[in-house]
Amino acid sequence: MAKDTKGKDKQRVGFIGVGLMGHGMAKNILEKGWPLQVIGHRNRKPVNDLVKRGAKEAKSPAAMAADCDVIFLCVTSSLQVEDLIRRKDGIKAGAHKGLVIVDCSTADPNSTIALAEELAPLGVRLIDAPLGRSPKEAEEGRLNTFVGADAKTLKEVHPLIAAWAENIIHVGPLGAGHKMKLINNFVAMSYVAVYAEAFTACKKTGVPLEKFHEVISAGGLNSGMFQNVCKWVIGGDPKAHEFTLANCDKDIRYFNQLADAEKLTTVVASAVKQTYTMAMAMDRGADNMPMLADAVANFNGLTIQPESLRTGKKAGKKDKKKNKK
Template sequence: MSTSKEAVGFIGVGMMGQGMASCLLAKGFPLTVMGHRNRKPVEELVAAGATEAKTPKELAGRATIIFLCVTGSAQVEAVLSGPDGIIAGAKPGTIVVDCSTSDPTSTVKLAAMLEEAGLHLCDAPLGGTPAQAGLGQLSTMIGASDEVFARIKPACEAWAQKVTHLGPVGDGHKMKLLNNFLSMGYGAIYAEALTLAQKIGITPQTFNSVLSGSRMDCGFYQTFMKYVLERDREAHKFTLVNALKDVRYLESVANAAGVPNPVGNAVKNVYASAVAGGRGDEYVPMISDWVAEQNGVSLGKKG
């Protein structure tokens, strides 16, 4: 194992995090992980050579770069702060890399707080799926100073095939929210179009025969339709409750910037209605089933 590689900590080894952490191990980074509720990913990573820490403070004592892959800003704040938090255990100069989709306003505030403590925070939200995470094929959009970016780049390249330095802290999260507005917006549009199509006698299969391979095709369309056509729940594992969180964050950013976002608001309400209807733990392509049911049609048997 190369001694030149910085010791890495990883908090949040869930659907995306486990694959990312396994890539770091495969590239020879000394790795300490901390689990949450699900023990299986932690045990698999430990078996592959990782060390387990019980608290963020303990993990911070063993790492100089710490990746966070948690739900959002509230969870990031929780692992940073308090007597058992990262700040309490981190060595001066340690970099915390927030790979979550967080609120940029919170990110900038937390970065200032960490700088006062002699630490650094940068944002590196993700593009891609859990399957791509395990293959090291994610993309990441990073908000960081030039010095911090240079230090984290080798570790990010272990799990991402595209690493883009956008600008200062917060820019990564801003761009990620714009990206997710587009993807969740596509999801809402696909769901409505498929429902209307079914209602007027155009099946999902016929719909796809025209769209697939056309100018309107894209990677997101393909994973979305893999669920619609094949009922493959594994096609795009991103929950509706997380989708709603992201479009709410975007709404907050738009409000703060004084920009009306009527389309964003419409997209938010599609996901909000599904979450309010008890579908929060379902995945994004399954928004199509929710919208179809609201209109008395079915797009296929549930997987």
């Protein structure tokens, strides 16, 4: 362990996945006094910013594992987590007894449990701490996290997690955090799918979108997610909720897999999955979550926001005609 300015032990921390959420988390760890290593990425901007603030850049996950006490992972899915741990220059190759890996990704709980069992003989512990809230709260150090861990390991890493999380909810043992996250995201993605169909119905029947916003905002159905969707559907803000439809599709598939493994009937979840699958088939994976409304509207021959605003590309003649409708 490293020492802080008062001579106290400070865990040496590694962070892999310094993207929209990870940058703010890593920044807060660094600013609150922990020595930090990061892994380079094709998007150099967040990496360069953290290095400028005092972080070191590790050559590989193996090199990071050999030199750190705790490693945070904040990547897209279990596929990336498995690769980072198992590949030739991965975490497992450089792991040492006492290393703790904190997986903040939205992942498959079965994969999480299997990886933990694989790492245990090396004296390495894996816990899950997926995230709630947005990149804005990540930068402010005010995320939510749902933790699956034994009490002893959570106690060890709690101050580190508290550097970037306002609410730390210990859900249960290993894997419980990822299960909670999938259930949470199922609810969120179901709401957005309902909003998308409702806005399309408004458009088709001539109900002004602004009036629909006014009615929902004034009643018990109002929510932060509804307001975020409206920032795009009515306000045209493409960054209203920066979470891609590709990620939504992955998360709702993971939820359905979780439900299938437990032999649960999932009438709503199956329908929600098909909505996001449809958006993916329409090549909308890079769109942000509120833009599901456009996919549903477009599928019905309608337009919510012009394609040029959604894609950032200049409208051609075809778009301009469409937007006059």
